[in-house]
Amino acid sequence: MVQYEIKVNGRVQGVGFRYFTKKQADILGLKGWVKNAPDGSVLVLVQGHPTDVDTFTDYLRIGPTRSHVSGLHKLEMQVVSVFSEFTIRY
Numbered sequence: 001m002v003q004y005e006i007k008v009n010g011r012v013q014g015v016g017f018r019y020f021t022k023k024q025a026d027i028l029g030l031k032g033w034v035k036n037a038p039d040g041s042v043l044v045l046v047q048g049h050p051t052d053v054d055t056f057t058d059y060l061r062i063g064p065t066r067s068h069v070s071g072l073h074k075l076e077m078q079v080v081s082v083f084s085e086f087t088i089r090y
Contacts (some may be wrong), residue, residue, distance in 0.1 A: 002053055003079045006044040007037070008060055010070035017042050018088045020064040028052040031083035035090065047083055 008017070013036050021034040021044060030048035037043045044060070046053055063069045 011068040015066040025086035
């Protein structure tokens with residue numbers, strides 16, 4: 001299992017990006033959370049099999065229809081505790 005913190009920049013708030021992210025995570029069986037950041041980006045903490053996380057990241061680079069992703073930064077982190085589900089944080 002791997003864990004990554006992902007920051008997605010662009011037109012990613014107010015376009016359903018968090019819901020899109022949760023749906024893709026659930027389909028791939030990933031755990032963690034997604035939330036809007038004060039700077040207009042979206043932050044994701046994701047845990048799962050490396051191949052599934054790579055596929056998930058590819059989906060995030062595309063985003064939902066009304067979004068426009070201008071950048072994505074992915075940082076590998078040590079797994080300290082394991083999440084039981086993928087949630088949207090507010």
